[in-house]
Amino acid sequence: MMKDDDIMHPEDRKALQMLHKIPYIDSVCRSIIETEYEGLCRGENLATMLKASSQSVPRVFHLMKATCQRIGLPMPEVYIYNDPVMNAYTYGETSPFVCISSSSVERLDDRELMCMMAHECGHILCKHVLYNSVVRFLHELGEEFGIISYSLSGPIYLALQYWSRRSELSADRCAAATMGEETFQRMTMKIACGLSDIGCDPYQLVRQAKEYHGHENHSLWNKIQQNCRMAFYSHPQAVNRAWEIDRWKNSYMYKKLRRETQE
Amino acid sequence: MNQDTDLAFLQYCENDDLRVLCDILTFDHDGKIRYSESLSDCDSYLTCYPDNMRGMWQELASELQKFGGNSILNYIRDGQGPSYEKILRCVCKRMNVEDLDMNDTVEDIEQKLLITVSAKAIGQLGEEEIRSVMEECPIPVLEYSKQGLVAALMTLRVVNQRLFVMVIRTVMNVTVEALVGRGVASACMGIFSRGMSALCGPFGWLLLTGWTVWDLMGPAYRVTIPAVIQVAYMRVKYLYMSDSKEIAA
Ligand SMILES: [Zn+2]
Numbered sequence: 001m002m003k004d005d006d007i008m009h010p011e012d013r014k015a016l017q018m019l020h021k022i023p024y025i026d027s028v029c030r031s032i033i034e035t036e037y038e039g040l041c042r043g044e045n046l047a048t049m050l051k052a053s054s055q056s057v058p059r060v061f062h063l064m065k066a067t068c069q070r071i072g073l074p075m076p077e078v079y080i081y082n083d084p085v086m087n088a089y090t091y092g093e094t095s096p097f098v099c100i101s102s103s104s105v106e107r108l109d110d111r112e113l114m115c116m117m118a119h120e121c122g123h124i125l126c127k128h129v130l131y132n133s134v135v136r137f138l139h140e141l142g143e144e145f146g147i148i149s150y151s152l153s154g155p156i157y158l159a160l161q162y163w164s165r166r167s168e169l170s171a172d173r174c175a176a177a178t179m180g181e182e183t184f185q186r187m188t189m190k191i192a193c194g195l196s197d198i199g200c201d202p203y204q205l206v207r208q209a210k211e212y213h214g215h216e217n218h219s220l221w222n223k224i225q226q227n228c229r230m231a232f233y234s235h236p237q238a239v240n241r242a243w244e245i246d247r248w249k250n251s252y253m254y255k256k257l258r259r260e261t262q263e
Numbered sequence: 264m265n266q267d268t269d270l271a272f273l274q275y276c277e278n279d280d281l282r283v284l285c286d287i288l289t290f291d292h293d294g295k296i297r298y299s300e301s302l303s304d305c306d307s308y309l310t311c312y313p314d315n316m317r318g319m320w321q322e323l324a325s326e327l328q329k330f331g332g333n334s335i336l337n338y339i340r341d342g343q344g345p346s347y348e349k350i351l352r353c354v355c356k357r358m359n360v361e362d363l364d365m366n367d368t369v370e371d372i373e374q375k376l377l378i379t380v381s382a383k384a385i386g387q388l389g390e391e392e393i394r395s396v397m398e399e400c401p402i403p404v405l406e407y408s409k410q411g412l413v414a415a416l417m418t419l420r421v422v423n424q425r426l427f428v429m430v431i432r433t434v435m436n437v438t439v440e441a442l443v444g445r446g447v448a449s450a451c452m453g454i455f456s457r458g459m460s461a462l463c464g465p466f467g468w469l470l471l472t473g474w475t476v477w478d479l480m481g482p483a484y485r486v487t488i489p490a491v492i493q494v495a496y497m498r499v500k501y502l503y504m505s506d507s508k509e510i511a512a
Contacts, residue, residue: 018298
């Protein structure tokens with residue numbers, strides 16, 4: 001059984017510790033989600049997406065079940081939505097659910113799809129869902145009603161985006177530990193290019209990462225340019241995700257978790 | 264950062280001791296990760312922690328110097344990070360270590376620090392606990408008392424390093440046991456989840472020597488003081504190991 005401590009990226013852990021220091025944050029966040037959002041989203045899922053079960057898209061249902069068994073997590077509900085962009089997300093606190101885009105189901109093979117599912121399970125395991133949901137809630141609140149002006153929410157928003165990128169790295173660790181780093185690299189490559197046929201070399205993005213870091217460090221201007229762009233991303237760039245897992249695969253924890261989840 | 268020759272001996276230390284040092288630098292006493300640490304995301308940490316700690320001794324040394332430099336010794340920093348000796352002297356001042364001399368070597372200073380810390384720990388122990396320390400170590404004294412034990416430590420430092428290490432280690436163990444027995448340690452058990460490693464180190468002593476005082480010292484000292492005490496303990500052990508042939512038991 002995997003624990004959040006096993007897979008948490010240190011920067012993610014620091015950010016969460018910081019969040020926990022805010023008084024009542026847990027109960028406030030939880031009540032926002034419960035009263036405002038979870039019910040709404042579940043209704044919308046049921047209304048517009050396809051829920052996976054042993055009869056409907058059984059492949060997705062069984063792969064999710066197997067993934068959760070490996071991690072030692074209760075199985076969340078799984079929905080499939082129609083989208084050409086390969087993606088997935090998880091939401092909800094009391095009973096979380098995972099939504100996967102149709103193109104992911106089509107273009108990823110079984111192992112890669114499990115890897116994507118394990119990434120989402122990683123978010124659930126690390127309790128990212130709680131804060132992530134609130135980030136999204138605040139964002140939408142600000143956008144729709146102008147309650148939080150950009151000048152006020154700007155720095156907070158960027159800080160939360162920074163944490164959000166770190167939290168992706170924790171979820172990636174969960175994916176790599178559950179399905180192996182090679183499968184993780186293949187999945188990341190497919191998501192980056194959107195194709196199902198990527199050839200037989202799973203480490204192209206790792207090599208690209210080195211090239212990218214070289215470019216970034218070439219001049220100060222490049223560095224500033226790249227960092228400014230990144231500040232607004234909620235997800236780290238594909239090359240950095242590939243690169244981070246390529247570093248982590250040498251760790252004691254990765255090897256230990258691989259032994260435990262070994263197929 | 265420039266490599267400090269006073270910390271080069273770390274490459275010969277035991278894995279468990281290095282791990283305690285690493286845990287002190289990365290986690291606080293209730294198992295929370297330190298915000299300012301930069302060890303746990305470095306490549307060598309990923310490959311070496313927790314069972315090949317010698318492979319990252321240089322990173323440990325730099326991190327210790329960084330903590331000492333960034334937080335305690337700002338005023339004397341010359342851009343290079345302070346030497347280990349400067350950090351050590353600063354810690355001793357904070358811990359009220361007496362009779363330090365300008366000519367003392369790093370080893371001398373460290374051993375005086377260890378005696379001071381042990382003496383504080385001994386001061387908190389009961390009669391039974393003192394007796395058990397003295398019976399466990401073959402200490403050649405007649406008087407089973409706190410003063411007797413502290414005096415024995417000071418003598419042993421000069422005449423018998425092997426026994427000096429042994430007494431310090433026993434005081435440490437008895438202290439930890441006493442803490443657990445009295446429930447003092449329960450609030451700080453978070454660290455136990457990390458394989459008990461850090462509580463077997465200087466945390467045990469420091470808890471018993473008064474956590475409230477300790478907390479008042481500010482965040483910087485909470486890292487640097489236990490780290491320096493751990494390094495001091497490791498060096499005594501290392502010195503004894505490397506010339507154990509010369510010392511008559
Ligand atoms: Zn994610």
